[in-house]
Amino acid sequence: MDFSKVKLVVTDMDGTLLNSKSEVSARFFKIFNQLKKQNIHFIAASGRQYQSIVDRFLEIKDEITIIAENGAFAKQGDKELFTNELPFEYILKSIDTLRKLQNVYIVLCGKNAAYIETKDVEFIDVFKNYYSEYKIVNDLSKVTNDTFFKIAAYHFESSEKHIYPAVKHLKNEIQVIVSGEHWLDISHNNANKGYALNILQNQLGITKEETMVFGDYNNDLQMLVLADFSFAMENAHKNVKKIAKFQTKSNNEQGVEIVLEQLISFKSI
Numbered sequence: 001m002d003f004s005k006v007k008l009v010v011t012d013m014d015g016t017l018l019n020s021k022s023e024v025s026a027r028f029f030k031i032f033n034q035l036k037k038q039n040i041h042f043i044a045a046s047g048r049q050y051q052s053i054v055d056r057f058l059e060i061k062d063e064i065t066i067i068a069e070n071g072a073f074a075k076q077g078d079k080e081l082f083t084n085e086l087p088f089e090y091i092l093k094s095i096d097t098l099r100k101l102q103n104v105y106i107v108l109c110g111k112n113a114a115y116i117e118t119k120d121v122e123f124i125d126v127f128k129n130y131y132s133e134y135k136i137v138n139d140l141s142k143v144t145n146d147t148f149f150k151i152a153a154y155h156f157e158s159s160e161k162h163i164y165p166a167v168k169h170l171k172n173e174i175q176v177i178v179s180g181e182h183w184l185d186i187s188h189n190n191a192n193k194g195y196a197l198n199i200l201q202n203q204l205g206i207t208k209e210e211t212m213v214f215g216d217y218n219n220d221l222q223m224l225v226l227a228d229f230s231f232a233m234e235n236a237h238k239n240v241k242k243i244a245k246f247q248t249k250s251n252n253e254q255g256v257e258i259v260l261e262q263l264i265s266f267k268s269i
Contacts, residue, residue, distance in 0.1 A: 001229075001246075001262070001266075002266075003212075003229070003262070003263045003266040003267065004267070005209050005210045006040060006210055006211070006229060006267075007039070007041065007210040007211075008040065008042075008043065008201070008204065008206045008210060008212065009035065009040055009041070009042050009043070009212045009213075009263070010042075010043040010045055010197060010211065010212070010213045010214070010227070011042075011043075011214040011215075011256055012045055012046060012193075012214060012215045012216060012220050013045075013046035013048055013053065014046065014048070014130075014180065014216075015180070015216035015217060015233060015235060015236070016214050016215055016216045016220075016251055016255075016256060017044070017214070017251070017256050018056070019251055020252055022056075022129055023056075025254055028254075028256070028257055028260075031257060031260045031261060032060055034264045035260070035263075035264070036063065038264065038267045038268075040267075041064075041065065041204060041206075042063075042064045043064065043066070043197070044057065044065075045066075045071070045193045045196065045197065045223060046066075046067065046068060046070075047069065047130075047152070047179045047183065047219055048068060048130050048131075049069065049130065049131045049132065049133065050066060050068035050069070050073055051131075051132045051133045052130055052131055052132045052133075053066050053068055054066065055132055061077070062077040063077070064076075065200060067196045067197070067200075068149075069109055069149040069187070069191065070150065070177070070179060070185050070187060070191060070192060070193060070219050071084065071190075071191050071192045071193045071194070071195055071196035071197075072085070072109075072149035072150055072187055072188065072191035073111065073149055074196055074199075074200065081199070081200070081203070082196070083111070083149070084149065084187070084188040084190045084191040084195075085147055085148060085149065086148050086149060086150055086151070086174070086186070086187050086191070088144075088148070090173065090186070091108065091140075091141075091148055091151060092141055093170070094167070094170065094174075095140050095141050095151065097170070098151070098153050098163070098166075100166070101163065103155060103156065103157075103162070104154070104155055104163055105118055105123045105127070105153065105154040105155075106118075106152075106153055107127065107131065107151070107152040108140045108143060108148060108151060109131075109148065109150045109152055110146030110147060110148050110149070111146055111147040111148075111149065112133065112146050112147075113131075113133045114131035114134040114152075115134065115135050115136075115140055115143050115146075116134065116135075116136055116137070116140075117137055117139060117140050118136075119136060122156075126154070126182075127154070149187060149191065150185050150187035150191060151185070151186040152183055152184070152185050153167075153183070153186070154182050154183055155182055155184075156182065157182075158181065158182070159179075159181065159182050159183050160178045160181075160184075163184045164176070164178055164184055167186065170186065174187065174188065174189060175187050175189045175192060177192070177218055178217075178218050179217060179218065180217055180219075181217075185219065192219070192222045192223075193219060193220060193222055193223040194221070194222020194223045194225065194226055196223075197211075197222075197223045197226050198226060201226065208226055208227060209228045210228075211227040211228065211229065212227055212229035212231070212259075213226065213227035213229070213230050213231065214231045214233065214248070214255075214259070215230075215231075215232065215233070215240055215244070216232065216235060216236040216237065216240055216251065217236070217237050217240060218237055218239055218240070220240060221239060221240065221243050224244050225243060228245070229245070229246065230243070230245045230246065231244055231246045231247065231255075231259060232244035232246070232247045233247075233250055233251055233255050233256075234249050234250040234253070234255060235251060235252075
């Protein structure tokens with residue numbers, strides 16, 4: 001595989017770069033230093049909260065670009081690049097719909113914090129892994145003092161089975177995407193990783209032929225089609241494997257790192 005043109009590496013986090021313990025490997029940070037030497041820019045693109053992504057990249061956070069909240073917010077170092085807010089009328093409509101479902105946990109995702117109205121200990125234990133800055137409130141519909149990017153909904157069994165059928169009608173007005181086995185996101189139509197990546201490619205002057213992307217779930221589909229070197233993880237959703245041009249090992253087998261080491265080796269010839 002000819003990697004000579006690659007100037008940009010973009011990877012999803014959960015199920016992709018992160019292992020099942022939500023860790024970035026020491027191996028990756030060694031690779032990152034080599035990517036810098038080759039003038040290859042790195043973007044972390046995730047449905048996670050910005051603060052939660054930064055926590056995984058503290059030592060290099062000022063040297064990378066972060067796409068957070070599934071493309072609703074992006075920063076490069078301290079510079080805010082763009083935001084895509086979810087209008088409050090759709091926040092209220094989404095909350096009202098989701099509250100009618102059983103065993104569904106709602107997260108209102110803001111720039112300063114994530115907001116939940118449940119005190120369920122089991123859910124909060126899971127939730128804290130994705131949202132390091134959060135507040136528990138009495139009523140999500142009354143929270144107004146923040147910039148809001150999306151509504152995230154969680155089901156312990158399956159978001160695709162238990163949440164999506166009840167909210168798919170909203171797709172006529174806003175974006176509804178199954179972003180993980182347990183998560184579903186509701187956001188502005190432009191708040192997706194593909195839209196965000198396209199903006200950044202244009203800003204960086206980098207083409208599809210010069211881009212490498214890794215992903216594992218449906219919220220990665222739009223950005224995978226923007227790269228000639230698109231990789232699905234072995235553990236990826238079937239839709240991702242259909243779209244991606246190549247496949248690598250699973251996240252727990254460091255599939256991203258394997259390909260990036262091949263990229264570095266090729267560039268070093």
